[in-house]
Every structure is written in C-alpha cells, then in structure tokens.
Amino acid sequence: MTDCLFCKMVNGEIAPDKVYEDDDVLAFNDINPVAPVHILVIPKKHISTLNDAEDEDTMLLGKLNRVATGLAEKAGFAGEGYRVVMNCNDAAGQAVHHIHLHLLAGRQMTWPPG
Numbered sequence: 001m002t003d004c005l006f007c008k009m010v011n012g013e014i015a016p017d018k019v020y021e022d023d024d025v026l027a028f029n030d031i032n033p034v035a036p037v038h039i040l041v042i043p044k045k046h047i048s049t050l051n052d053a054e055d056e057d058t059m060l061l062g063k064l065n066r067v068a069t070g071l072a073e074k075a076g077f078a079g080e081g082y083r084v085v086m087n088c089n090d091a092a093g094q095a096v097h098h099i100h101l102h103l104l105a106g107r108q109m110t111w112p113p114g
C-alpha cells in the first residue's frame, strides 16, 4: 500500500533501524520506545488491522509471534519475561494501520495495561 508508513519500510523507501528480516517478516526498533527493548515485528504483507487478517494469514500471524519470541530470547529476556502485544483499532490505540507486534522487555510490565 503506497501511503502506508510500514509498507514504505518494507519496500525500502524508508530505512528503519532493522533488527530482523526474512521473506515474510521485518522487525525494527520502535522510534519512541516505551521499554528498554521495544521492537516492532511486522508482516511484509499489508494487513491493516487484526480484523483484516484472513485464514490464509494464519501462518503469518504465528510467524510474527515466533520471530518476536526469538528476538526476546536473543536479547536475553526469555527467562526474565517480556510482553508481546498487538493493538487493534482506536480503543486499543492503534496508530499505524499495518499490523505489528510490539515486543517489550527490560522493565517490569504492569497489568492491566493502560
């Protein structure tokens, strides 16, 4: 999608601070981190919100989680703990309409989230 910020990162128009890439997934550091580790894990395929994912995207959604857990382990937070979250639409505070997992680690997380 041409006017999507994260699609521009996928197609190279904008260069993110990349931490992982494969054929399906890109991961990069959040520009406004809310934890010592704050990585966004996105599919290269444009999916606007979690509501727009279809059955054919099931593997891709799983892969986002696998990449996030791998990055958490690589960063040394597998045992200590971390949070993986995806916001959907306004009530959850979704600002960028290209789905992304937030991987948050390095501080104590609060529950329930704000």
Ligand code: 5GP
Residues within 6 Å of the ligand: 005, 016, 017, 028, 029, 030, 031, 032, 033, 040, 086, 087, 093, 094, 095, 096, 097
């Ligand atoms: P959302 O609120 O949609 O779940 O999360 C969007 C995230 O994208 C926010 O954490 C925000 O800081 C991050 N973000 C917005 N614009 C940019 C950008 O240009 N570069 C990077 N790396 N992150 C961004």
Ligand code: ZN
Residues within 6 Å of the ligand: 001, 004, 005, 006, 007, 008, 045, 046, 047, 097, 098
């Ligand atoms: Zn997009």
